[in-house]
Amino acid sequence: MSLISFQGVSKSYPIYRRPSDRLKELLFFNRRRFHEDFWALRDISFEINRGETFCIVGENGSGKSTLLQIVAGILAPTTGAAAVTGRVSALLELGSGFNPEFSGKDNVYLNAAILGFSRAAVDRIYRQIEEFAEIGDFIHQPVKTYSSGMVVRLAFAVAIHVEPEILIVDEALAVGDIYFRQRCLRKVHELRNRGVTILFVSHSAGDVKALGDRTLWLDHGRIRALGETDKVVAQYLAAMVEKDSAYLELKPPAPRADGPAVEAPEVVTTIPNIDHRYGDERAEILGIAVFDRYGQKLPLLRPGEVCVVRISVRARENIAMPNVGFVLRNHLGVDFAGTNTLREGFDLPPMRAGDIYTVDFHVMIPELYPSEFSFSPAIADGTLVSYHMCDWIDNAITLQMGHTDNPIYGYIHLPCKVELNGRLAGKASPQAEARLA
Numbered sequence: 001m002s003l004i005s006f007q008g009v010s011k012s013y014p015i016y017r018r019p020s021d022r023l024k025e026l027l028f029f030n031r032r033r034f035h036e037d038f039w040a041l042r043d044i045s046f047e048i049n050r051g052e053t054f055c056i057v058g059e060n061g062s063g064k065s066t067l068l069q070i071v072a073g074i075l076a077p078t079t080g081a082a083a084v085t086g087r088v089s090a091l092l093e094l095g096s097g098f099n100p101e102f103s104g105k106d107n108v109y110l111n112a113a114i115l116g117f118s119r120a121a122v123d124r125i126y127r128q129i130e131e132f133a134e135i136g137d138f139i140h141q142p143v144k145t146y147s148s149g150m151v152v153r154l155a156f157a158v159a160i161h162v163e164p165e166i167l168i169v170d171e172a173l174a175v176g177d178i179y180f181r182q183r184c185l186r187k188v189h190e191l192r193n194r195g196v197t198i199l200f201v202s203h204s205a206g207d208v209k210a211l212g213d214r215t216l217w218l219d220h221g222r223i224r225a226l227g228e229t230d231k232v233v234a235q236y237l238a239a240m241v242e243k244d245s246a247y248l249e250l251k252p253p254a255p256r257a258d259g260p261a262v263e264a265p266e267v268v269t270t271i272p273n274i275d276h277r278y279g280d281e282r283a284e285i286l287g288i289a290v291f292d293r294y295g296q297k298l299p300l301l302r303p304g305e306v307c308v309v310r311i312s313v314r315a316r317e318n319i320a321m322p323n324v325g326f327v328l329r330n331h332l333g334v335d336f337a338g339t340n341t342l343r344e345g346f347d348l349p350p351m352r353a354g355d356i357y358t359v360d361f362h363v364m365i366p367e368l369y370p371s372e373f374s375f376s377p378a379i380a381d382g383t384l385v386s387y388h389m390c391d392w393i394d395n396a397i398t399l400q401m402g403h404t405d406n407p408i409y410g411y412i413h414l415p416c417k418v419e420l421n422g423r424l425a426g427k428a429s430p431q432a433e434a435r436l437a
Contacts, residue, residue: 001047002047002048002050003028003049003050003082003084003085003166003197004047004048004054004071004082004083004084004085004088004166004197004199005046005047005048005050005081005082005083006044006047006070006080006082007045007080007081007082008043008044008045008068008079008080008081009041009042009043009045009067009070009077009079009080009081009082009323010039010041010042010043010044010078010080011039011040011041011063011066011070011077011078012037012038012039012040012078013038013040014035014036014037014038015036015037015038015362015413016033016034016035016204016250017034018284020264021034021035022034022035022079022286028169036204036249038223040063040066040222041066041067041070041077041221041222042061042195042221042222043080043222043223044063044080044222044223045223045228046069046198046216046223046226048129048199049197049346050104050165050195050197051192051195051196051197052197053192053197053198053200053212053213053214054197054198054199054200054213054214054215055199055200055201055202055208055211055212055214055215055216055229056068056199056200056201056215056216056217057201057202057205057208057215057218057232057233057236058218058219058224058236059204059219059240061220062218062219062220062221063218063220063221064218065092065170065201065219066169066172066200067181068090068092068168068201069092070082070089071084071088071090071166071168071199071389072088072092072168072213073088074092076086077181080251084166084246086163086164086165086166086197087115087116087162087164087165087166087325088154088165088166088168089153089158089159089162089164089166089167089168090159090167090168090170090292091155091159091167091168091169091170092168092317097111097114097155097208098111098143098151098154098155099143099419100142100144101142101143101144102132102142102143103139103140103141103142103143103229104135104139104143104146104154104171105126105130105139105140105142106128106135107143107154107158108122108126108158109122109155110351111162112125112158112162113160115162116276124246124315125161125162128161129154129157129158130157132156132161132183132187133150133153133154133156133157134153134154134180135150135153135154137275139151139154149180152180155182156169156184156187156434157182157185160187160191164191164196164201165196165197166196166197166198166199167191167196167197167198168198168199169186169198169199169200169201169202170174170201171201171202171203171296172222179260181282185207185211186401188200189211189212192211197212199295200212202285205236205237205335206334206335207232207236208229208233208334209229209230209233209332209333209334210333210334212229212233212322213225213229214226214227214228214229214232215228215229215232215233216232216310217232217235217236217310219239223393224236224239229333230275230276230333230394231276232276233333233356233369234275234276234394235276235278236276238278238279238378238389241389251423259361261352261353261355261356262351262352262355262356262357263356264312264356265358266309266310266358267286267287267290267312267356267358268286268287268289268311268312268358269286269287269312269342270287270289271285271286271287271288271289271393271396271397272288272396272397272398273374273396274393274394274396275394275395275400276394277388277391277392277393277394277395278391278392278428279378279379279389279390279391279392280388280389280390280391281316281319281379281391282315282316282317282319282381282388282390283313283314283315283316283319283322283351283379283390283391283415284313284314284316284379284390284391285311285312285313285350285377285379285391285393285396286313286314287311287312288309288310288312288326288375288377288393288396288397289310289397290307290308290309290313290375290397291307291310292305292306292307292308293305293306293307293308293362295308298399299399300399300400300401300402301368301373301400301402302365302402302418303365303366303367303368303401303404303413304365304367305364305366306362306363306364306365307363307365307367308360308361308362308363309326309359309360309361309363310358310359310360310427311324311326311355311359311361311377311379312356312357312358312359313357313358313359313379313391314354314355314356315351315352315354315355316353316355316418317353318350318351318352318353318362319350319351319381319390320350320380321348321350321381321382321383321387322341322348322349322350322351322357322380322381322429323340323341323342323348323379323380323381323382323384323387324340324341324357324359324377324379325338325339325340325341325342325343325378325380326338326339326340326346326361326375326376326377326378327373327375327376327378328373328374328376329370329373329375329376329395330372330373330411331371331372331373335413335422336373339361340378340380340384341359342383342384343384358404361369366413366415367404367408367412367413368401368408368411368412368413368414369401369407369408369410369411370400370403370408371401372399372401373398373399373400373401374396374397374398374399375395375396375397375398375399376392376393376394376395376396377393378390378391378392379391379394379395
């Protein structure tokens, strides 16, 4: 059952060149136009089902906030139909819905009353809101005295405790400190598990991939992509890389002297899986494999052992500053770790058309929680800051992380040494010296 339905929704704003043009239009009873239309949204159609987490990505000015305000009932579409069923709780622009002259407590009751809560109903949840916001005695002070982080704390606390059927979370969470942001994301996961429909807007690709069932990519007010989160986010990030590259002027090093094409003595030619692939195709990934230190393909990753991630690439055109690397992703599709030749201080020589390189990354596998991890290889031309993506393959190979005898608390076990009654200054204890020897 869909709780939110957009059918051909468009939204325009009148843009006046001069303030007097607005008055002229009124005097002519709108029979003459003195404005130009700016279309923030154009022909948007989608449906969101009950219990679904629907994410929206896009650049600033792409229409994300306008879309959310239509869902929240703040704006009406210019054309098309938008239908929303259920109680909506929205965390939109910073401090929206708060009266700056009222205290935080007064604003809690005001916001809840707008959503149809009686004072007795708010009394029952007020203590939970106050404890979650953690702003202390400021709850009794005017909101105009709050910092931006305190406003977000109170706004989010109200939004999640008014029993929403639809929760809208805009980029406002980016204002909060890391401690509160983590608490908010845990609460979003909790509401998601309870079947609350969530609209989530963020510039953090990791958060979107961890939360989203489906994702919508808005570009200049139009739908650029809509579908599975991993694929849409990959397409969005690829477009952002290409856009960034358009502003960059690379200064390539001196070209290599003429001669026969270089071919690595050992080349990997298999790519087990391709979820998504993008790049300008001036170079290509030939293959990727993961071996143990003895050259045998690994059936699974073993914590504490060294593995070799081998990537073979071929240049189709001249590549002045080749950079080969990979990203490690967890089972949620979140980029867990990654590296590349430049990050490791290894400058690859320029490649000419036809050259084949094989790059080996010798990696000590940390103690990670048992799950599946995928490797996404890539080759780019440029520096760490300015580059053109030549070829990127999402989730080319996936391996299971082996179990350890000891439990993993969280995601990773940090390398750790324990010392009793040690000294932080001066000479270390004999026990510590023995362990460090």
